[in-house]
Amino acid sequence: MALLGTGVIGGGWAARLLLAGVDVRLFDPHPGAVATVDSALERARRAWAGLTAVPLPPGGSLTVHGTVAEAVAGAELIQESAPEREAVKRPLLAEASRAAAPDAIIASSTSGLRPSLLDLEMERPQRFVVAHPFNPVYLLPLVEVCGSPRTSPATVERAVAIYRSVGMQPLVVRREIDGFIADRLLEALWREALWLVADDVATAREIDDAIRYGPGLRWAAMGTFLTYRLAGGENGMRHFMAQFGPTLEQPWSRLTDVPELDDPLLDKLVAQSDAQAAGRSIDELTQIRDDCLVGVLRALRDQSFGAGEVLARTERELLARAQSVDGSGPAAGADGRLVLHHTSVVPEWLDYNGHMTESRYLHVLGDATDALLLQIGIDTVHGQSASGYYTVETHIRHLREAHLGERLYVATQLLGYGEKRLHLWHELYRHSDGALLATGEHLLLHVDRATGRTAPAAEAVLAALAEIEADQRSTEWPEAAGAHIGGR
Numbered sequence: 001m002a003l004l005g006t007g008v009i010g011g012g013w014a015a016r017l018l019l020a021g022v023d024v025r026l027f028d029p030h031p032g033a034v035a036t037v038d039s040a041l042e043r044a045r046r047a048w049a050g051l052t053a054v055p056l057p058p059g060g061s062l063t064v065h066g067t068v069a070e071a072v073a074g075a076e077l078i079q080e081s082a083p084e085r086e087a088v089k090r091p092l093l094a095e096a097s098r099a100a101a102p103d104a105i106i107a108s109s110t111s112g113l114r115p116s117l118l119d120l121e122m123e124r125p126q127r128f129v130v131a132h133p134f135n136p137v138y139l140l141p142l143v144e145v146c147g148s149p150r151t152s153p154a155t156v157e158r159a160v161a162i163y164r165s166v167g168m169q170p171l172v173v174r175r176e177i178d179g180f181i182a183d184r185l186l187e188a189l190w191r192e193a194l195w196l197v198a199d200d201v202a203t204a205r206e207i208d209d210a211i212r213y214g215p216g217l218r219w220a221a222m223g224t225f226l227t228y229r230l231a232g233g234e235n236g237m238r239h240f241m242a243q244f245g246p247t248l249e250q251p252w253s254r255l256t257d258v259p260e261l262d263d264p265l266l267d268k269l270v271a272q273s274d275a276q277a278a279g280r281s282i283d284e285l286t287q288i289r290d291d292c293l294v295g296v297l298r299a300l301r302d303q304s305f306g307a308g309e310v311l312a313r314t315e316r317e318l319l320a321r322a323q324s325v326d327g328s329g330p331a332a333g334a335d336g337r338l339v340l341h342h343t344s345v346v347p348e349w350l351d352y353n354g355h356m357t358e359s360r361y362l363h364v365l366g367d368a369t370d371a372l373l374l375q376i377g378i379d380t381v382h383g384q385s386a387s388g389y390y391t392v393e394t395h396i397r398h399l400r401e402a403h404l405g406e407r408l409y410v411a412t413q414l415l416g417y418g419e420k421r422l423h424l425w426h427e428l429y430r431h432s433d434g435a436l437l438a439t440g441e442h443l444l445l446h447v448d449r450a451t452g453r454t455a456p457a458a459e460a461v462l463a464a465l466a467e468i469e470a471d472q473r474s475t476e477w478p479e480a481a482g483a484h485i486g487g488r
Helices: 007-019 035-050 068-071 084-100 153-167 182-199 204-212 215-222 227-229 233-251 264-278 280-303 308-322 358-375 459-471
Strands: 001-005 024-027 063-064 078-080 106-110 128-133 142-147 168-170 338-344 386-399 407-417 421-430 437-447
Touching: 001 007, 001 068, 001 084, 007 024, 007 035, 007 128, 024 035, 024 068, 035 063, 035 338, 068 084, 078 084, 084 106, 106 153, 128 153, 142 153, 153 168, 168 386, 182 204, 182 233, 182 264, 204 215, 204 264, 215 227, 215 280, 227 233, 280 308, 338 358, 358 407, 358 421, 358 437, 407 459
Parallel strands: 001 024, 001 078, 024 063, 078 106, 106 128, 142 168
Antiparallel strands: 128 142, 338 407, 386 437, 407 421, 421 437
């Protein structure tokens, strides 16, 4: 794929695509473009390491090109993320359309400009769509796909398929409209928030608290209409509207009025916003945001609801990709050990000494076990299997410290297996220098969840284990395997 422009949105697109294994061709004359992508990619890696134990595919490659024509050459999809100005976007899109392959899809990340305003100078405007994502693009799955009257239905269908393939949830906007769907809702809320500040009804912090401690939590799972349907009880939306509909006639809101954005209001907003930040940098706030989003997405994933359903679907697709036999399977070292889990040390993993606390070593090694189980067909992520492996014994050796921000990976060796048991050996390494930080030896039993008793694993699972055993036949037995406390 080709990206025209980086910035917050373009950098987020690059990170999502690269993590999904997509090669990216980048054009952006700004001298800091590559640094922007690198920063976004590092944040995305950190976030996804905490988001899922399913192995990601090998990362895509990033190439930087000096002209639009070079960047779009051979690209299936071209994503423009230039500044939100029609005078900038329209000629850039037109230039891309002249250089791109005839069947290439060209998309704009605009958050509000109608596609019919942007495709006026393009060649073959039937292959143009707006594809409006949300920040951070590498975590939030929504992308609004909107065509102009000149866009062909086939283009929309192809664009939807491409965005779904990189873990996004495309929402097709039925007809073009300023601001599309989500931003129109956000603008209404934003306008009311500005009035509340301008009229000294509430501060910026109080308004944010009103959202994040109340309706925002519900919206993450239910959205607007489903939330109100629940408020109607057994009689649903009809009862809710009968009870609360009349309030719509009350002059509560000022949706059609906009406060004057004069210097006094701007000064008030800036001062209150700075007070909210409490001296924290943009990087610190970004990390807090991403960590919170990861937690929300994981919770929703466990219920397979809302954005969590998209994450669950993405995990299943990633797992199928890792298990494929077309050469894109899990990474393996020269000695045959599997490298199925990568992660990074996050702040909440640190202890009073400033390095990773001992419980997190078990956490990381446990995620590596889950990754191996996923590899052999045991769904530990979604809890939908009638049986599974239960850990009955663990021995961890703590060899070196891990510090904040360090990237880690686990190499896994199958020491043995039977119909009802599984014997694993994990080694935890640091990416930067290859240092061995810890080892973990784990014995698991296969259990029928209905009876709570051990039971033989499925033939397909045993066959997958046999294949791993064959691949690791020449792997040396770990010297410390079977060691007792204090033994080396």
